[in-house]
Amino acid sequence: MDAAARSSDERAADLWFGTSSWSAKGWVGPFYPSGTKPGDFLTHYARRYRTVEADVTYYRVPDRRLVAGWSAKLPEGFRMAAKFPRTIAHGGEAAQPDGARVMTGARARADTDAFLAGMAHLGAKRGPLLLQFPYFNRTAFSGVVPFLERLDAYLETLPRDIAVAVEVRNGNWIAPPLLDLLRARNAALALVDLDYLPHPDELARRLGGLDLLLTANFGYVRLIGDRKATEALTTTFDRTVIDRAPQLERWAVLIETLATRLADIYVFANNHFAGHGPATIDALAARLAHARGADDPDTSAAS
Numbered sequence: 001m002d003a004a005a006r007s008s009d010e011r012a013a014d015l016w017f018g019t020s021s022w023s024a025k026g027w028v029g030p031f032y033p034s035g036t037k038p039g040d041f042l043t044h045y046a047r048r049y050r051t052v053e054a055d056v057t058y059y060r061v062p063d064r065r066l067v068a069g070w071s072a073k074l075p076e077g078f079r080m081a082a083k084f085p086r087t088i089a090h091g092g093e094a095a096q097p098d099g100a101r102v103m104t105g106a107r108a109r110a111d112t113d114a115f116l117a118g119m120a121h122l123g124a125k126r127g128p129l130l131l132q133f134p135y136f137n138r139t140a141f142s143g144v145v146p147f148l149e150r151l152d153a154y155l156e157t158l159p160r161d162i163a164v165a166v167e168v169r170n171g172n173w174i175a176p177p178l179l180d181l182l183r184a185r186n187a188a189l190a191l192v193d194l195d196y197l198p199h200p201d202e203l204a205r206r207l208g209g210l211d212l213l214l215t216a217n218f219g220y221v222r223l224i225g226d227r228k229a230t231e232a233l234t235t236t237f238d239r240t241v242i243d244r245a246p247q248l249e250r251w252a253v254l255i256e257t258l259a260t261r262l263a264d265i266y267v268f269a270n271n272h273f274a275g276h277g278p279a280t281i282d283a284l285a286a287r288l289a290h291a292r293g294a295d296d297p298d299t300s301a302a303s
Contacts (some may be wrong), residue, residue, distance in 0.1 A: 015288060019283050020277060030278075051081065054083065076124075081127040082126075082129055083130045128163040129164075200213060234275050237271035
């Protein structure tokens with residue numbers, strides 16, 4: 001790492017480490033104390049990390065009571081990220097996305113309003129909200145142009161005080177038209193590690209520079225991995241089953257570079273990345289702590 005880039009802590013982004021969801025039952029024992037009940041998972045989680053990505057909101061529009069319950073379990077300074085419901089990003093509950101209903105129509109509008117109203121009950125604990133899009137074939141969208149038109153119109157309807165990240169799984173769509181649109185809306189391109197997408201540092205080389213991938217004043221990183229490969233080895237997610245050390249080292253280098261350009265970077269590890277989300281995020285945090293010359297990774301809610 002260039003010495004000038006590490007010369008001052010003021011120039012380094014605040015790194016928010018967490019996992020994608022907190023509800024895996026297989027974490028009881030390896031991560032949660034033995035005997036921990038599901039209703040107490042989030043309380044214990046928040047003693048270890050200071051951010052989490054709520055996956056449940058993709059499948060269920062959270063109401064005020066649910067979100068208020070989450071908030072009561074989270075300490076001050078914690079930030080909960082959450083996915084927009086699949087009725088918006090996927091166009092419904094069917095296995096295949098319905099392009100005619102993605103981000104448009106009465107259901108998408110009603111669920112958007114309900115989702116935002118629910119998440120508002122987090123107050124200062126609300127982190128970025130993620131539009132996680134699936135891979136769209138030509139049945140859903142004939143190409144990138146109609147998708148971008150729909151995305152731009154949808155982002156226009158969202159309140160300006162909400163931090164939004166956008167995950168696109170059509171690799172060839174991650175190009176200047178999409179990036180320019182996101183930049184104009186101050187929406188972050190989610191940088192993901194997914195088996196069928198090019199790594200962000202490869203994208204940066206193709207496009208002519210890392211700065212072109214930075215479309216907001218915060219960063220959003222998701223370590224997803226290869227679901228089929230991981231589930232062939234475990235479905236309990238209680239331990240690491242795939243050695244991802246080289247990938248984590250690659251991410252550590254990239255995030256340390258991003259940290260000189262952004263104010264905040266949220267980094268979430270999925271169980272499917274290596275088998276156990278907490279072990280993955282801890283390993284990555286340790287690498288970054290070493291790069292910054294710290295003795296211990298800064299992941300705790302108390303930090």
